[in-house]
Amino acid sequence: EAGVTQFPSHSVIEKGQTVTLRCDPISGHDNLYWYRRVMGKEIKFLLHFVKESKQDESGMPNNRFLAERTGGTYSTLKVQPAELEDSGVYFCASSPSGTGELFFGEGSRLTVL
Amino acid sequence: AQSVTQPDIHITVSEGASLELRCNYSYGATPYLFWYVQSPGQGLQLLLKYFSGDTLVQGIKGFEAEFKRSQSSFNLRKPSVHWSDAAEYFCAVDDYSSASKIIFGSGTRLSIRP
Numbered sequence: 001e002a003g004v005t006q007f008p009s010h011s012v013i014e015k016g017q018t019v020t021l022r023c024d025p026i027s028g029h030d031n032l033y034w035y036r037r038v039m040g041k042e043i044k045f046l047l048h049f050v051k052e053s054k055q056d057e058s059g060m061p062n063n064r065f066l067a068e069r070t071g072g073t074y075s076t077l078k079v080q081p082a083e084l085e086d087s088g089v090y091f092c093a094s095s096p097s098g099t100g101e102l103f104f105g106e107g108s109r110l111t112v113l
Numbered sequence: 114a115q116s117v118t119q120p121d122i123h124i125t126v127s128e129g130a131s132l133e134l135r136c137n138y139s140y141g142a143t144p145y146l147f148w149y150v151q152s153p154g155q156g157l158q159l160l161l162k163y164f165s166g167d168t169l170v171q172g173i174k175g176f177e178a179e180f181k182r183s184q185s186s187f188n189l190r191k192p193s194v195h196w197s198d199a200a201e202y203f204c205a206v207d208d209y210s211s212a213s214k215i216i217f218g219s220g221t222r223l224s225i226r227p
Contacts, residue, residue, distance in 0.1 A: 004156065035217075042117075043157075043203065043217040056214055091157065102215060104149075104157040 002026065004105035006092050012111045018080040021108045025074070025094030031055075032075050033095075033102060034067060038088035046090075049075060050097075061086075082112045115140045115208050119218035127226045128196055134189040134221050136204030145207035146187045147215065148178055152200040160202075163187065174198070199225045 005024045013019050025032045034046040046065070047057040051072035060067070064083070069075040079086050089109050093102035116139045126132055138144060145164050149157040161172025168180040178189045187204060204218040 033215075040220075042219040045214050045216065048214060059214075093157075101147075101159055101162060102157075103159075106154070106156040 004092055004094050004103050006090075006105035006108045008108055009106065010109045010111070012113065013082055014113050015084055016081045018078065019082055019110060021077045021079075021090050021092075021110070023075045023077070023092030023094075023105060025092070026103055028096070029094035029103070030072070030097050031095045032069060033093045034075070034077055035091040035093065036088050037091065037107075038085070043091065046077075079110070082110075084112050086110060087112045115144070115206060115216055117204050117206050117216055117218035119202075119204055119221050121221045122219070123222045123224065125224040125226055126194055129193050132189075132191045132194045132198070132223070134202050134204075134223070136187045136189065136218060137185050138187065138204075138206045139185065140206055140208075143182065146178075146180060147205040147207070148172065148176070148187075148189050149203045149205060149217075150174075150200045151203065151220075157203065160189070194223075194225055196225045196227070199223055 007022045030051050032049040035043045037043045045059040048055045049069045052069050066078045089107040091107045093104045095102050118137045147162045148160040151157045160176050161170050163170050163180045171177050176191050180187050201220045201222045203220045205215045208214045
């Protein structure tokens with residue numbers, strides 16, 4: 001069974017540019033989460049999808065961040081325009097409904113210059 | 114607000130020595146508790162979890178953790194570490210009051226001395 005996959009593994013962009021991160025969850029997992037880790041600090045929750053609906057987006061930093069999950073399968077996280085403080089590792093995770101156990105991808109490292 | 118504290122940023126132990134990584138949480142009720150590990154170049158992997166019942170839980174790779182309600186702690190232990198245990202370890206709590214949102218500590222990096 002394939003795990004959670006994320007693309008790209010590393011992206012280097014300049015301030016003001018746009019980046020789109022993609023996450024493919026484990027097949028059949030209704031719950032999809034985005035997390036971010038900045039500069040070795042704690043891993044912070046960004047948002048949670050249940051199927052295609054946003055269940056909780058309380059962790060999204062600001063309106064420069066847009067997450068979508070069309071059709072309830074893969075998800076994208078777009079940052080537009082990117083700022084220096086957006087640099088970090090963006091993790092995606094998925095889980096079957098109600099278990100509370102998350103399966104993580106390897107993360108997408110974003111560097112904004 | 115709920116929080117998770119891992120007071121040790123970096124720990125170095127000798128191969129074969131015992132290990133204990135500390136974790137304290139702040140939460141009104143008994144939360145769901147987790148330990149995850151991130152090895153270099155890999156994603157986070159669940160080591161073990163506590164939902165209810167026996168306060169000593171066994172996980173993968175020979176790890177165990179003990180939930181102590183009186184101390185609000187969930188420390189991770191291993192009797193004898195291996196070089197392959199070098200990784201970063203994250204304690205986490207499930208804030209199930211708001212649609213199952215897991216909150217992570219800042220992590221403890223474990224180095225193994227040959």
